[in-house]
Amino acid sequence: MEKVYLDTNAFYFFFFSHEEYTEGIKKVFEGIQNGEYSGVTSVAALEELAYVSLMRLIEKKYKKHPTEVLRENRKAIAELSERLKEVFDVIFSLKNIEIADLDLETASTIPLIMADYLLLPQDSIHLQTMRQKNCEHILSTDKDFDGIYGITRIRPEEV
Numbered sequence: 001m002e003k004v005y006l007d008t009n010a011f012y013f014f015f016f017s018h019e020e021y022t023e024g025i026k027k028v029f030e031g032i033q034n035g036e037y038s039g040v041t042s043v044a045a046l047e048e049l050a051y052v053s054l055m056r057l058i059e060k061k062y063k064k065h066p067t068e069v070l071r072e073n074r075k076a077i078a079e080l081s082e083r084l085k086e087v088f089d090v091i092f093s094l095k096n097i098e099i100a101d102l103d104l105e106t107a108s109t110i111p112l113i114m115a116d117y118l119l120l121p122q123d124s125i126h127l128q129t130m131r132q133k134n135c136e137h138i139l140s141t142d143k144d145f146d147g148i149y150g151i152t153r154i155r156p157e158e159v
Helices: 008-015 022-033 043-062 066-072 075-093 104-108 110-117 121-132
Strands: 002-006 037-042 097-100 137-139 152-154
Touching: 002 121, 008 022, 008 043, 008 075, 022 037, 037 043, 037 121, 043 066, 043 075, 043 097, 043 121, 066 075, 104 110, 104 121, 110 121
Parallel strands: 002 037, 002 137, 037 097, 137 152
Antiparallel strands: none
């Protein structure tokens, strides 16, 4: 079965609608649920999803920059944590998705992959996890994965 790595933004646009990306992302998730593919992601992707989602929810609710809100009101985290719990409950209920741990081997490659591929740290973790899991496809809106040998980016807007 073909493996598809699920980048953070694939999860984000699955849960938070985007005119250009959500429809294609949902089609790929449906394929994973139906067993056409198997999904792979990492604990690092879920951490990044929680952070980005929290920041966007704070921004939307308070109409201010999230760091400004958090400096003034740390309780904003608790106020929005139920929405994040709902997101994580759905993720953990999905079929055919493996969630890889972030281990020392993966972490030790971060600066090397950053230098070789000019990727940011989180994307370096995603790439190394893909390699460890023999995963050649990534569902992502991130063009930084284009042109990396052995990796094919599934563009949600083209699905």
